Amino acid sequence: xxxxxxxxxxxxxLIVSFVGAMLxxxxxxxxxxxxxxxxxxxxxNVTRTRLAWExxxxxxxxxxxxxxxxxxxxxxxxxxxxxEFVEKNLPDAQMANLKINVALVxxxxxxxxxxxxxxxxxxxxxxVPGALLAAMEKVAGEQGAVLKGEEKLKSFVxxxxxxxxxxxxxxxxxxxxxxxxxxxVFAKYGDAALMAEISRRxxxxxxxxxxxxxxxxxxxxxxxxxxxxxxxxxxxxAYYPLVGASGEKGLFLVSTTPRDIYKQGQAQMRFFLLAxxxxxxxxxxxxxxxxDRLVLARVRKLGTFIHSLIGEKDYSVRLxxxxxxxxxxxxxxxxxxxxxxxxxxxxxxxxxxxxxRELAVRKKAEQRLLYLGxxxxxxxxxxxxxxxxxxxxxxxxxxxxxxxxxxxLDGLKLINDSFGHSVGDRVLxxxxxxxxxxxxxxxxxxxxxxxxxxxxxxxxxxxxxxEASRKMRREVKxxxxxxxxxxxxxxVGWAYYGGSSPxxxxxxxxxxQADDFMYRRKLSSSHSNRNTLVNGxxxxxxxxxxxxxxxxxxLLGLVVAMARRLALKESQLNDxxxxxxxxxxxxxxxxxxxxxxxxPLTAEERKEMERHSEIGHRIAQxxxxxxxxxxxxxxxxxxxxxxxxxxxxxxxxxxxxxRILSIADAFDAMTSNRPYxxxxxxxxxxxxxxxxxxxxxxxxxxxxxxxxxxxxxGE
Numbered sequence: 001x002x003x004x005x006x007x008x009x010x011x012x013x014l015i016v017s018f019v020g021a022m023l024x025x026x027x028x029x030x031x032x033x034x035x036x037x038x039x040x041x042x043x044x045n046v047t048r049t050r051l052a053w054e055x056x057x058x059x060x061x062x063x064x065x066x067x068x069x070x071x072x073x074x075x076x077x078x079x080x081x082x083x084e085f086v087e088k089n090l091p092d093a094q095m096a097n098l099k100i101n102v103a104l105v106x107x108x109x110x111x112x113x114x115x116x117x118x119x120x121x122x123x124x125x126x127x128v129p130g131a132l133l134a135a136m137e138k139v140a141g142e143q144g145a146v147l148k149g150e151e152k153l154k155s156f157v158x159x160x161x162x163x164x165x166x167x168x169x170x171x172x173x174x175x176x177x178x179x180x181x182x183x184x185v186f187a188k189y190g191d192a193a194l195m196a197e198i199s200r201r202x203x204x205x206x207x208x209x210x211x212x213x214x215x216x217x218x219x220x221x222x223x224x225x226x227x228x229x230x231x232x233x234x235x236x237x238a239y240y241p242l243v244g245a246s247g248e249k250g251l252f253l254v255s256t257t258p259r260d261i262y263k264q265g266q267a268q269m270r271f272f273l274l275a276x277x278x279x280x281x282x283x284x285x286x287x288x289x290x291x292d293r294l295v296l297a298r299v300r301k302l303g304t305f306i307h308s309l310i311g312e313k314d315y316s317v318r319l320x321x322x323x324x325x326x327x328x329x330x331x332x333x334x335x336x337x338x339x340x341x342x343x344x345x346x347x348x349x350x351x352x353x354x355x356x357r358e359l360a361v362r363k364k365a366e367q368r369l370l371y372l373g374x375x376x377x378x379x380x381x382x383x384x385x386x387x388x389x390x391x392x393x394x395x396x397x398x399x400x401x402x403x404x405x406x407x408x409l410d411g412l413k414l415i416n417d418s419f420g421h422s423v424g425d426r427v428l429x430x431x432x433x434x435x436x437x438x439x440x441x442x443x444x445x446x447x448x449x450x451x452x453x454x455x456x457x458x459x460x461x462x463x464x465x466x467e468a469s470r471k472m473r474r475e476v477k478x479x480x481x482x483x484x485x486x487x488x489x490x491x492v493g494w495a496y497y498g499g500s501s502p503x504x505x506x507x508x509x510x511x512x513q514a515d516d517f518m519y520r521r522k523l524s525s526s527h528s529n530r531n532t533l534v535n536g537x538x539x540x541x542x543x544x545x546x547x548x549x550x551x552x553x554x555l556l557g558l559v560v561a562m563a564r565r566l567a568l569k570e571s572q573l574n575d576x577x578x579x580x581x582x583x584x585x586x587x588x589x590x591x592x593x594x595x596x597x598x599x600p601l602t603a604e605e606r607k608e609m610e611r612h613s614e615i616g617h618r619i620a621q622x623x624x625x626x627x628x629x630x631x632x633x634x635x636x637x638x639x640x641x642x643x644x645x646x647x648x649x650x651x652x653x654x655x656x657x658x659r660i661l662s663i664a665d666a667f668d669a670m671t672s673n674r675p676y677x678x679x680x681x682x683x684x685x686x687x688x689x690x691x692x693x694x695x696x697x698x699x700x701x702x703x704x705x706x707x708x709x710x711x712x713x714g715e
Contacts, residue, residue: 014286034265038236042257046227046238048202049255053242056194057154060167060186063098064152068169068184069176077105077171077181080114090116096123102132102164104185105171110140113182120193131159136166136185139245144168144183150176155245156190163190163208163242163251209239209254228252234259309338316342376447378425379432387446387454391507399458401498402507403443403465406514407435407472408491408522409451415486417618418589423482430482431490434475438468454511462496469494493518551668555580558664561708562701566660571628576657579629583636583661586616610645613637632657636665639696659698663689663705666697682713 067073076085090103095118105114117128135157143153147170156163166187170180188194190208199206219231223238230237236259239252305319318338321331374386382390394402409431416424428451435453436445443457457465469492476490495513497506559580563573587595590612594605601609613634620630635649636658642650670685680688686706693699 034262038257038259038261041261042229042236042238042255043223043227045202045204045255045257046223046225046240049198049204049206049253050240052198052202052206053253056165056188056198057156057167060100060165060188061152061154061169063100064167064169064184064186065150067186069150069172069174071174073105073184074171074173074181077107077113077184080105086114086116092118092123092125096120098186099188100186101189102128102166102185102187104133104136104168104187105182106137106140106144106185107182108180110137110142110144110183112137112140129159132157132164132187135159135164136187139166140168140183140185143245144170147183153245156242157244157246158248158251161210163244164188165190165194166245205256207254207256209252210250232259379429379447381432381436381453382444382446384446384448386444387448387456390444390446390456392504394456394458395502395504395507397458398501400500401458401460401462401496402502402510403457403460403462403468403494403496404507404510404514405439405455405457405465405469405472405492405494406511406518407431407453407455408518409453410489410491410522411622412451414619414622415482417622418586418615419482419486420589423486427482427486427488430479431476431488434479435472438472438475454514462498465494465496491518491522493521551672552581554668554672555661555664558668558705558708559660561712562660562664562705565704565708566656568656572657575629575632576660578626579632579636579657579661580664582616582620582626582629583633583665584612584616585619586612586614586633588619589615610637614646629657631655632661636661638662640693640698641695644696654698659701663697663701666692667705667709682709 072085072089076082095101095103095116099120100118101120102115102117104112106112112133115128115133117126118124119126139153139155139157147153147168150169150172152167152169154167156165158164164187166185168183168185170178171182171184172178172180195206195208221229221231223229226241228239230239236257238255238257240255241249242251242253243249244251305317308314309317316338318335319331321328374382374389376383409428412424412427415427432445432447432453435455439445439455439457443455443460445453445455448454455468457468473490473492476488479488480486481488493514494517495510497510499506556577559576560573563576568576590609594601594609597605613636617630617634620626620633626633632655635647635655638644638647638649638654638658640651640654640659642648644654667685667689670680670688671682673679686709689697689702689706693702
C-alpha cells in the first residue's frame with residue numbers, strides 16, 4: 001500500500017473516531033444513575049443504624065433473659081432490703097462493664113421496689129431520675145403485667161427528651177417456674193455516648209432528633225418505612241421514626257450521609273466533557289502532522305540511523321519503521337543484519353562475563369575460607385589456629401615485655417541449660433567484646449575453646465598486664481548479659497615476661513603459667529562464682545514476678561506448719577523450706593512475653609510454660625545446695641490423679657514434699673490479690689481445696705492443711 005493511500009485512510013479513520021466518541025459521550029446518562037446509587041447508599045445507612053438500635057435492645061433482652069430466671073433474684077425481689085445481693089451481684093463495676101445504666105425490680109403490679117443507676121464514665125452509683133422511675137412504673141403496670149413465662153418487652157421510654165432503652169422480663173426461679181414476684185429491668189441511656197458507639201459500629205454519623213420536619217419543607221421527601229429524607233448540597237439527612245413502649249412518637253434516629261457519590265458523578269461528567277474537547281484539538285493537530293510524519297520524517301529517520309551506526313558501532317540498536325511500504329522493508333532487512341552481528345558479539349561477551357563471575361565467586365569463597373580459618377565464627381575473635389601462628393610471629397618481632405592473660409567464663413553450661421544456647425552464645429559474644437576492648441596496643445585476643453579466651457599483650461609492663469586482667473574481671477562483674485540481665489563472673493589468670501628475646505618455649509611457658517593461675521582462681525572461687533550466677537537468676541525471678549518475695553514468705557510459713565503437723569524429719573523440713581522459696585526458679589528461662597501475657601495461653605505456649613519445672617531441675621542440679629530439692633522442683637506440678645506435668649505421676653508416686661507444696665501454693669494464690677481478680681476468702685479457698693481433693697491434691701493432706709488453717713483463723 002502506497003504512502004498517499006495510507007495518508008488518506010488515516011484521515012478518514014481519525015474523523016470517524018472523533019465523531020463516534022462525541023456521539024457516545026452525548027448518549028451517556030449521568031445524573032440519574034448516580035442519584036440512584038446515592039439513594040441506595042442512604043437507605044442502606046438507615047437500615048444499618050436501625051439494626052444497630054435494635055441490636056442494643058436485643059443485648060438488653062439477652063442480659064435480662066440471663067438474670068430473670070434466677071433463684072437469688074427471685075428471693076431478692078421478695079426482700080429488697082438484702083444489700084448483700086446488690087453488693088455481690090450488682091456492684092458498680094459490673095454494671096459499668098455490662099454497659100448498663102439502670103437496674104430495676106418491680107412487684108407484680110409494676111411498682112418499683114428497687115432501683116440502681118451507675119454513671120458509665122465514672123463507674124460510680126448515681127441517683128435514678130424520678131421521671132424514669134415514673135415512666136418505668138407506667139410501662140410495667142400497663143404492658144409488663146401481660147408478659148408470660150420468659151416473654152420479654154424490649155423498647156424505650158422518653159425521659160426529659162432523651163430515650164432510655166430497656167428490656168423487662170418476669171422474675172422466675174432458676175427452673176423457670178412461678179409464681180413470679182415481679183419484673184426485672186435493665187436499661188441504658190440513649191445519650192451521646194450510645195450514639196457515638198452506634199456511629200462507630202455502622203460507620204455512619206448517627207444522632208437522636210426530636211423533629212423530623214415537614215414534607216412541605218424544601219428538599220424533603222418521603223421514603224419507605226416512614227423515613228423522611230432531607231437533601232442538601234453536602235449531605236443527605238435521613239429521619240427514621242421511633243415509637244416508644246407506650247406509643248410515644250416524635251423521636252427520630254437521624255443518620256447523615258455525605259453526597260460523595262453524586263459529587264463523583266459530577267466530576268466525571270466534567271472530566272469527559274473536557275476530554276472530548278481535548279480530543280477534538282488533538283485530532284486537528286494530528287491531521288496537520290500526518291504528511292510530515294509518514295513520509296519525510298521516516299526518510300530523515302533512516303538517514304540519521306545509518307550515520308549513527310557508522311559512528312558509534314553499536315549493533316544492538318534497531319531502526320523502527322513499522323508498516324509494509326518500501327521504507328519498512330529496507331528497515332527490516334537492516335535490522336536482520338544487525339541482529340546477526342549482535343548475536344555473535346553477545347556470545348563473545350557472555351563467555352567473558354562468565355569467566356569474570358566465576359573468578360569473583362572463587363575469590364569471595366577463598367576470602368571467606370581464609371577468614372574462617374583464622375577467626376571464631378561466633379564471636380569474631382581470632383581462633384586457636386591464628387593464636388599459634390601469631391605466637392611464632394611474636395617471637396620474631398622481639399617485643400619488650402610480653403603479657404599473657406587466660407580467661408574462662410564461669411557457668412556457661414548452666415546458662416545454656418537454663419536460658420538456651422542462643423542466650424549462651426550472646427553472653428559469649430558480649431564477654432568477648434569486653435576482653436577485646438581491654439587489650440590495647442600491639443596485643444590480640446583469641447577464643448581457644450568453648451568458654452576459654454587468651455589475650456597476648458606486647459611492649460607492655462607487668463603492672464599494665466595485671467591491671468588489664470583486673471579490668472576484665474571488673475567489667476564482667478558489673479555488667480548485665482544475655483539480654484536478660486544476667487550477672488556473671490570471669491576467672492582470669494596472667495603471666496609476664498620482661499626480657500627482650502623470648503623463645504617459643506618462653507611464650508609457651510607464659511601461657512601455661514597464666515592458664516594454671518586462671519584454674520587456681522577458678523577452683524578457689526568456684527563456689528562464689530556459682531552463687532553469683534544463681535543469685536543473679538534469683539534476682540531476675542524477683543524482678544519478673546512482683547509477688548514472689550511476699551508469696552515465698554507466706555508459702556514458707558504454710559509448709560513449715562504442715563511439716564511440723566506431720567512430724568517430718570528435720571532434713572525434710574529444711575528441704576521444704578528451700579522448695580518453698582525456689583520452686584519456681586526455672587521461670588528465669590521463660591520469655592517475658594509469655595510470663596506476662598494478659599490473656600489465656602495457647603496449647604503451644606502452655607507447653608513452653610510447663611518447661612520451667614525442667615529448667616529449674618537443671619539449675620538445682622548444678623548447685624550443690626539445691627541438689628536435695630532438684631527432684632522436688634521437677635515434680636511440684638504433678639497432680640494426684642496423674643494429669644499434671646512433666647512426668648504424669650499420680651498418687652503417692654509424687655514426693656510428699658511436692659504434695660504439701662502444691663496445696664499450700666494453691667491456697668496462697670487463691671487468698672492473695674492478683675491484678676486480674678480479688679483475693680478469695682479463706683472459706684471459699686478451703687472449698688476449692690476440698691473440691692479438688694483427689695483430683696489435684698492429696699485428699700488426706702488437704703484435711704490436715706484445712707485443720708491448720710482453721711486453727712490459725714481461730715487464733
